[in-house]
Amino acid sequence: MLLHYLDLSWRSFKRTPLVSMLMVLAIAIGIGVTMTSLSVYHMMSADPIPEKSSQLYAVQLQTMDEGHTWWTEDNLPMQLTYQDAVNLQNAPVPEKKVAMMRTGFSVYLDSDKVKPFTSNARMTTPNFFNMFNVSFIYGGEWSEQQEQSAAPVVVISKELNDKLFAGNNSIGQLIYLDDYSYEVVGVIADWSLNLKYYDLNNGAFNEPEELFLPFSLVKTKELTSWGNSNGWKHENINSYADRMQSEIVWIQFWAQLDNAEQKANYENYLNSYIQEQKKRGRFAREKPEYKLRDVNQWMQYNNVVSEDNKILVGLSFMFLAVCLANILGLLLAKFLRRAPEVGVRRALGASKRQVFLQHLVEVAMLGCFGGLVGIVLAQLGLWAVRQSYDYYSSIATMDITMLLSAPVIAITTCIVAGLYPAWLVCRTNPAIYLKSQ
Amino acid sequence: MLEIKPIFHALCRSKVGAILLLIQIAITTAIVSNAAFIIQDRVAFLNQETGYPEQDLFMFNVMTFGKDIDLSQQFELDEAMLRALPGVVNAAQSSSIPLSGSGSASSFNLKPAPQESKSIRSSYIFIDEHGLDTYGVKLIAGRNFTEDEVTITNSPTERTTNVTVVTQALLDELFPEGDGLGKTIYFGDLPLTIIGVADHMKSPWLKDSHPNNVALIPYIQGKTYAQFAVRTKHGQRAAVMKQIETAMLNNYNKRVINNINGLDQLKDEYVAADKLMMRMLIVLITILVLVTALGIFGLTLFNISKRTKQIGTRRALGARKSAIINYFLVENAMICCVGLLLGIIAALLLGQLLMQHFSIAALPPSYIAGTAIMVFVMSLLAVFGPAKRAANISPSIATRTI
Numbered sequence: 001m002l003l004h005y006l007d008l009s010w011r012s013f014k015r016t017p018l019v020s021m022l023m024v025l026a027i028a029i030g031i032g033v034t035m036t037s038l039s040v041y042h043m044m045s046a047d048p049i050p051e052k053s054s055q056l057y058a059v060q061l062q063t064m065d066e067g068h069t070w071w072t073e074d075n076l077p078m079q080l081t082y083q084d085a086v087n088l089q090n091a092p093v094p095e096k097k098v099a100m101m102r103t104g105f106s107v108y109l110d111s112d113k114v115k116p117f118t119s120n121a122r123m124t125t126p127n128f129f130n131m132f133n134v135s136f137i138y139g140g141e142w143s144e145q146q147e148q149s150a151a152p153v154v155v156i157s158k159e160l161n162d163k164l165f166a167g168n169n170s171i172g173q174l175i176y177l178d179d180y181s182y183e184v185v186g187v188i189a190d191w192s193l194n195l196k197y198y199d200l201n202n203g204a205f206n207e208p209e210e211l212f213l214p215f216s217l218v219k220t221k222e223l224t225s226w227g228n229s230n231g232w233k234h235e236n237i238n239s240y241a242d243r244m245q246s247e248i249v250w251i252q253f254w255a256q257l258d259n260a261e262q263k264a265n266y267e268n269y270l271n272s273y274i275q276e277q278k279k280r281g282r283f284a285r286e287k288p289e290y291k292l293r294d295v296n297q298w299m300q301y302n303n304v305v306s307e308d309n310k311i312l313v314g315l316s317f318m319f320l321a322v323c324l325a326n327i328l329g330l331l332l333a334k335f336l337r338r339a340p341e342v343g344v345r346r347a348l349g350a351s352k353r354q355v356f357l358q359h360l361v362e363v364a365m366l367g368c369f370g371g372l373v374g375i376v377l378a379q380l381g382l383w384a385v386r387q388s389y390d391y392y393s394s395i396a397t398m399d400i401t402m403l404l405s406a407p408v409i410a411i412t413t414c415i416v417a418g419l420y421p422a423w424l425v426c427r428t429n430p431a432i433y434l435k436s437q
Numbered sequence: 438m439l440e441i442k443p444i445f446h447a448l449c450r451s452k453v454g455a456i457l458l459l460i461q462i463a464i465t466t467a468i469v470s471n472a473a474f475i476i477q478d479r480v481a482f483l484n485q486e487t488g489y490p491e492q493d494l495f496m497f498n499v500m501t502f503g504k505d506i507d508l509s510q511q512f513e514l515d516e517a518m519l520r521a522l523p524g525v526v527n528a529a530q531s532s533s534i535p536l537s538g539s540g541s542a543s544s545f546n547l548k549p550a551p552q553e554s555k556s557i558r559s560s561y562i563f564i565d566e567h568g569l570d571t572y573g574v575k576l577i578a579g580r581n582f583t584e585d586e587v588t589i590t591n592s593p594t595e596r597t598t599n600v601t602v603v604t605q606a607l608l609d610e611l612f613p614e615g616d617g618l619g620k621t622i623y624f625g626d627l628p629l630t631i632i633g634v635a636d637h638m639k640s641p642w643l644k645d646s647h648p649n650n651v652a653l654i655p656y657i658q659g660k661t662y663a664q665f666a667v668r669t670k671h672g673q674r675a676a677v678m679k680q681i682e683t684a685m686l687n688n689y690n691k692r693v694i695n696n697i698n699g700l701d702q703l704k705d706e707y708v709a710a711d712k713l714m715m716r717m718l719i720v721l722i723t724i725l726v727l728v729t730a731l732g733i734f735g736l737t738l739f740n741i742s743k744r745t746k747q748i749g750t751r752r753a754l755g756a757r758k759s760a761i762i763n764y765f766l767v768e769n770a771m772i773c774c775v776g777l778l779l780g781i782i783a784a785l786l787l788g789q790l791l792m793q794h795f796s797i798a799a800l801p802p803s804y805i806a807g808t809a810i811m812v813f814v815m816s817l818l819a820v821f822g823p824a825k826r827a828a829n830i831s832p833s834i835a836t837r838t839i
Binding site (some may be wrong): 318 | 454464466501502695711714735741795
């Protein structure tokens with residue numbers, strides 16, 4: 001029966017090609033506009049690490065004295081001070097945690113083959129790779145002991161390995177960062193990360209870093225942050241040692257808490273940590289404040305999805321409503337013109353239900369065509385977005401979910417639009433049309 | 438004359454088409470007026486005066502890895518070399534770059550920290566006496582730094598600087614009475630006397646809460662990561678930019694020169710998201726208006742084909758062509774007016790919603806009025822063609838079939 005309806009629909013499509021095409025075009029434009037903004041929204045808000053996002057927590061501590069405010073919604077600084085980061089890193093719980101910050105080096109080899117260039121680097125503890133599911137092509141992370149002794153070791157990205165060592169196994173090779181040599185201990189696999197959720201300081205859609213080094217080197221090499229550093233009170237900072245002891249926040253900290261028990265444990269620990277620090281004159285607040293946010297909460301808290309995009313999604317759905325009204329008008333015209341034919345079918349024994357279904361199938365077919373053309377238009381729109389804004393190149397794309405939802409939205413829209421015309425036409429009284437013929 | 442009553446009765450007999458049209462007009466009005474307001478907001482943001490000759494300025498980064506030189510002295514040599522390059526007007530090492538989205542800001546106070554006093558946020562640039570000229574910004578009062586007032590050091594703690602040149606905006610905010618020139622402000626606990634006032638110049642962040650506040654401080658620190666600004670003669674920027682890497686490396690080669698960008702390019706990068714939003718909204722409302730116009734056009738055509746016989750009959754009974762055209766125009770105008778009324782309410786509600794949830798200002802009524810007029814004119818234009826066709830229906834058609 002369905003095939004028969006589809007056949008009828010196709011004949012009907014061919015009989016009034018202009019009106020049919022107009023309808024398909026109307027849906028396609030609506031879908032094209034909606035899917036363009038929705039795809040960007042979808043990619044921006046997509047869970048970057050779905051298998052672990054509820055186990056990874058960004059740690060925030062309220063280090064400011066009573067009365068001071070931050071620009072975040074809950075007044076908590078986004079990052080930690082160096083001393084807190086180190087203390088939490090040395091804490092007994094949890095098993096896996098990572099302190100880190102972004103910096104950069106000039107990179108060169110002993111030979112003159114490669115012209116020196118600068119690269120972004122992440123100073124981090126070895127758990128980073130395991131916690132954020134980073135896999136290695138060659139080698140692996142540095143050892144805990146190397147971390148403790150601030151060993152000159154480095155993990156490089158595949159891209160950098162291709163550039164410096166033509167993609168060969170480079171474990172054990174030396175590279176120069178600024179003017180010190182570091183031994184390559186690992187090469188990570190391509191990390192197709194749309195969203196740099198682990199550090200949202202300088203744009204969520206930037207590429208991950210290309211160098212990874214022990215966090216302990218921050219202190220020995222006196223590295224400065226290429227991310228944000230923020231203070232909230234005046235401090236006399238005359239040396240790097242002053243900076244390490246200051247209340248300036250510039251370190252990101254994540255903890256992996258696998259279950260509610262571990263989380264509760266860690267919260268207890270943080271409470272006692274704050275109490276202990278209070279004795280030293282820090283954390284001058286009446287009650288201790290801290291926050292553990294998992295990956296998705298962290299992205300929301302950092303407003304990863306831009307305001308503009310939310311507005312665009314809203315407006316494009318309103319746009320789709322206009323297209324829907326348009327299609328409804330056209331369907332009405334098309335179906336009512338066919339009343340005589342329906343009259344004959346009804347007289348020959350077709351039930352109202354069958355006529356109604358037949359018309360819905362026809363409408364769904366239009367929606368399907370519209371959805372497909374809409375995907376093409378959306379691709380065009382996304383291409384334009386990428387052209388216009390480099391930074392969005394990784395997120396202005398349609399993934400499989402979006403590709404599938406385009407026809408679903410199109411067909412749903414069309415069926416909603418087709419309900420009334422189909423209902424109207426199935427009520428056709430056969431007698432009238434039989435008489436007039 | 439306008440036959441409103443019979444038209445209204447006729448409309449009541451085919452409500453659905455009219456209602457659909459009405460909904461389209463209402464939503465279109467709501468979207469277009471709000472989108473137009475956002476677009477206008479972005480256009481103003483994108484076209485604001487920055488105070489810099491953006492086309493003649495460019496910047497680059499220097500990352501030094503060699504440890505065998507005195508950095509700040511090397512930068513002095515570099516500056517001298519840059520200034521002597523043909524086509525260069527002036528050049529200076531600059532601790533942050535305007536319009537680039539990255540730089541430093543602090544609060545400037547009327548009393549030394551930690552004493553409590555009036556505190557104003559401002560961006561600051563460590564730069565020497567060539568700074569103002571390099572950025573092409575005029576001094577409107579007081580004087581520039583002298584060479585002797587510039588501290589050149591490799592140590593982060595040497596604080597002998599005691600003067601500053603600030604923008605008019607910052608001065609006005611610190612000293613609303615207008616007597617700021619010559620007064621002392623505090624950068625942390627470091628006192629700085631305001632010796633000059635610079636004309637309008639923007640800070641590194643166009644979206645900062647205080648985008649016009651800039652303080653120039655004559656303090657040059659030799660750091661491994663440094664930035665330079667260069668102003669060239671008009672039209673010669675590309676040529677100078679091309680040779681900059683070689684020229685800098687010839688001076689000293691244990692360093693990386695990169696991010697050689699024009700100021701206009703840096704600004705474009707910073708505002709790219711806003712430009713994108715503006716473009717997307719323009720595309721959205723253009724297509725929307727076209728779709729709505731097509732909808733009106735199609736519906737009128739449909740109505741006419743349905744009423745061919747009636748129109749023929751009216752013509753046979755003596756109605757003029759203009760009466761037929763009028764009929765459709767008035768019919769459309771009636772629907773349109775109701776639609777616009779709903780649209781205005783919807784636009785206000787949508788504006789309210791946007792204002793509540795996003796950082797968007799209240800929608801000015803002029804945008805709604807403008808949109809309403811535009812939609813009205815558009816709908817009349819869309820109807821006019823089909824209505825003229827209807828007027829050409831021959832009276833004989835009424836007599837042919839029953």
